[in-house]
Amino acid sequence: MATPLRIQIDLAGVVPAARQIADQLRARLVDGELAPGDRLPSVRRLAVDLGVHFNTVAGAYRALADEGWLDVSQGRHVRVIERATPSPTADTRARFRQGLRQVVADARAGGLSESFVARELAELAERFQS
Amino acid sequence: MTTDTLALAALAAAAGLLLHWLPRWRRQGLWFGVTVPVGFAETPVGRRALHRYRIALWTLTGLAVAGIAAARPIGRVWLVPAALLLQVLGASAAFAVVRRDVLAHAGPAPATRSAVLMATHEGLPGGPASVLVPLGLIAATAAYLRAMWLELPARIPVHWTLDGTADRWVDRTPLHVYGQLVVLAALAAFQLVLAELIIHRSPRGRVAGTEEWTTRFRRANLVLLVAGTWGVTAMICALSLLPLIAPGSAVTRLVWIVPLAFVATLVPFLWQVIRLTRDRASGSDGTPDACWKFGLIYVNRDDAAIFVEKRFGVGYTLNFGHPGLVWILVAGVLVVLVAHLVS
Numbered sequence: 001m002a003t004p005l006r007i008q009i010d011l012a013g014v015v016p017a018a019r020q021i022a023d024q025l026r027a028r029l030v031d032g033e034l035a036p037g038d039r040l041p042s043v044r045r046l047a048v049d050l051g052v053h054f055n056t057v058a059g060a061y062r063a064l065a066d067e068g069w070l071d072v073s074q075g076r077h078v079r080v081i082e083r084a085t086p087s088p089t090a091d092t093r094a095r096f097r098q099g100l101r102q103v104v105a106d107a108r109a110g111g112l113s114e115s116f117v118a119r120e121l122a123e124l125a126e127r128f129q130s
Numbered sequence: 131m132t133t134d135t136l137a138l139a140a141l142a143a144a145a146g147l148l149l150h151w152l153p154r155w156r157r158q159g160l161w162f163g164v165t166v167p168v169g170f171a172e173t174p175v176g177r178r179a180l181h182r183y184r185i186a187l188w189t190l191t192g193l194a195v196a197g198i199a200a201a202r203p204i205g206r207v208w209l210v211p212a213a214l215l216l217q218v219l220g221a222s223a224a225f226a227v228v229r230r231d232v233l234a235h236a237g238p239a240p241a242t243r244s245a246v247l248m249a250t251h252e253g254l255p256g257g258p259a260s261v262l263v264p265l266g267l268i269a270a271t272a273a274y275l276r277a278m279w280l281e282l283p284a285r286i287p288v289h290w291t292l293d294g295t296a297d298r299w300v301d302r303t304p305l306h307v308y309g310q311l312v313v314l315a316a317l318a319a320f321q322l323v324l325a326e327l328i329i330h331r332s333p334r335g336r337v338a339g340t341e342e343w344t345t346r347f348r349r350a351n352l353v354l355l356v357a358g359t360w361g362v363t364a365m366i367c368a369l370s371l372l373p374l375i376a377p378g379s380a381v382t383r384l385v386w387i388v389p390l391a392f393v394a395t396l397v398p399f400l401w402q403v404i405r406l407t408r409d410r411a412s413g414s415d416g417t418p419d420a421c422w423k424f425g426l427i428y429v430n431r432d433d434a435a436i437f438v439e440k441r442f443g444v445g446y447t448l449n450f451g452h453p454g455l456v457w458i459l460v461a462g463v464l465v466v467l468v469a470h471l472v473s
Contacts, residue, residue, distance in 0.1 A: 005247040008338055012241035028247070039249040044331075047434035049245035051336050051416050054434050077249075 005033060009050060017052050021060035029069050029080065040070070040078040133292045138198045138210060142217060146191035149221045153180060155407045155444050157340075159414035162229040163425025163441035164236045168410055175235060179228045186224035190217050225442050226424035233419065240414050244338040252329050254322065255353045264318040264363035271367040272311050278374055282307065286373045294383035307370075313469040314366045320465045321359045325352055327458070328446050331436035336416035343412045350406055351445055354399040365392040403444045415439050421451070 005028065009020040028034045040061075041049070047057045065072045068083040107117050153161075158168045161176055162183070170176045197213030200206075254260040275282070286306060287296030300306040334348065335341030368388050375381050406412070417438055421430040428438050431451040436458070440447045448455055 004250075006244050006341075007247050008242060008244045010242050012238075025247075034247070040247060041245070041249050044434060045249070046245055048331055049333050049336060050243045051333060051433050051435065052243075053432045057434075 007046075007050075011052075017050070018056045018059040018063075021046075021050075021057060022063045025060065025064055026067075026069065029064070029083075034080050036080050036082045038080040040080065042076040042078060044076070132202065135198060135202060137292055138214075139195050142191060142194045142198060142214060145214070145217060146187060146194075149187050149191075149218075150184060152221075152443050153183060153225065155404050156441065157407065157412040157415055157439070158410045159240075159412065160441060162225065162232040163419075163422055164229060164232045165239050165414050165419050166232070166235060167237050168413070170235065170237075176232075179232050183221075183224050183228045186227075187221050190220040190224075193217075222424075222426060222442070226426065229425040236419055239418050240337045240416055242338040243336055243416060244341055245336075246334065246341075252334075254325055254329070255349065255356050260325075260356045260359075261322055264322075264359050265315065267363050267367050268311050268315050268318070271370055272308055275307055275311075275370065279307075282373055287377070290372075290382070290385045292386050294378075294385045296377060296382075310366060311370060313465075314363060316465045316468045318359050318363055320461060321355060321362075323461065324458075325355045325359075328352060328355070328437050331454075332438060332446060333416070333435055337413055340411065340413040343406070343409055347403070347406050347412070347439070350399075350403045354396070354403055354445075357399045358396060361392045361395055365389060400444075407444065415441070417441075 064070045071079045071081045194213040194217040197209045201209035285299040289298035335344040429451040437446040
């Protein structure tokens with residue numbers, strides 16, 4: 001039996017729980033682990049399992065629905081929907097570059113070597129191209 | 131000493147034994163309701179805590195047995211419930227006091243939370259049979275009593291001593307004959323609703339690394355709850371049919387077997403739950419220590435769960451900080467009201 005897809009958040013971390021949930025879901029949506037038509041747990045179910053307030057999960061789902069990933073309009077059911085890729089703007093590109101620089105700076109500050117960071121970025125780029 | 135007094139004293143002793151072991155039936159990352167590292171219970175501090183609790187418990191149990199034994203000779207019958215209440219409340223207080231000391235050794239609560247990302251269906255153990263069996267049994271008993279109405283004595287026994295002698299009777303009226311079956315139906319429905327709520331409103335595996343254990347523990351608890359519902363239903367239905375049997379016959383003399391059989395059939399299911407608590411992979415439950423009042427009552431407004439695992443004893447308890455709790459309490463009060471009205 002396949003291992004069920006899970007989400008993992010750190011309540012002691014500096015990143016708010018709602019943001020962690022949204023980020024992890026987005027990563028899985030981008031990777032295709034969650035495909036259009038897949039049903040996600042209801043707001044209540046996910047909040048009960050994670051031990052957080054309903055609003056925390058509702059906020060994360062709402063953010064992803066605003067981005068076009070999820071349909072949350074059908075009562076308790078949350079469904080992954082087909083998403084039209086938006087045309088990137090100059091601002092999107094600038095934010096991406098800045099975010100990438102920030103990630104690299106954090107990694108270097110954390111003691112990771114230049115070669116390690118470069119290797120990881122190259123691997124990631126290769127995955128995108130394949 | 132009468133057989134009733136002996137039975138009550140035995141009950142107090144059995145409760146003492148149960149409470150003796152209760153602190154050990156918990157997740158391995160908890161001790162006296164406090165988040166601790168796995169293995170803490172076997173340290174000198176952990177063992178001392180358990181020792182203190184048990185000294186208090188057996189002192190209270192001794193007092194309870196003495197109270198029960200003295201109640202009839204000194205003409206103070208109220209001493210019996212008071213003694214049993216003292217034992218249970220006293221043990222809970224001892225747990226809370228010992229917990230306060232263990233809190234000084236509390237470890238950090240596990241902050242990494244995990245949840246399944248798939249909408250899955252989980253139902254009651256046994257599927258539709260979990261509901262149909264008890265309700266069908268009650269309906270069949272009511273139908274049989276109706277068919278045998280004229281065979282029922284004008285005065286119906288409703289309570290028996292341990293040797294099977296009836297010592298309390300009521301008139302044969304529809305309310306008295308079917309009343310307890312109505313209460314039983316309400317109770318069975320209430321218990322099955324609780325089981326459904328545990329399925330939908332309790333965590334399926336909150337702390338990362340303990341998901342598999344939590345799944346097994348939840349299922350074992352649900353099986354116990356459904357088995358308990360079936361058992362209570364079978365027991366009350368059997369007792370409802372007793373007035374049809376001639377007083378003093380061999381069957382009525384063996385009436386004590388009915389509750390004993392009920393308890394005996396539940397033991398394997400309870401044992402299954404207890405056995406799971408020995409697993410070191412159980413870790414902690416992911417509820418903050420600060421939200422547990424006296425280690426017994428859970429109050430957390432930021433937790434969406436209505437039911438969470440108990441920290442003193444096996445099973446589930448309510449989150450008293452949940453806004454939806456009021457509906458469960460209303461349903462509980464309704465069941466008590468129905469029981470009161472038809473009794």
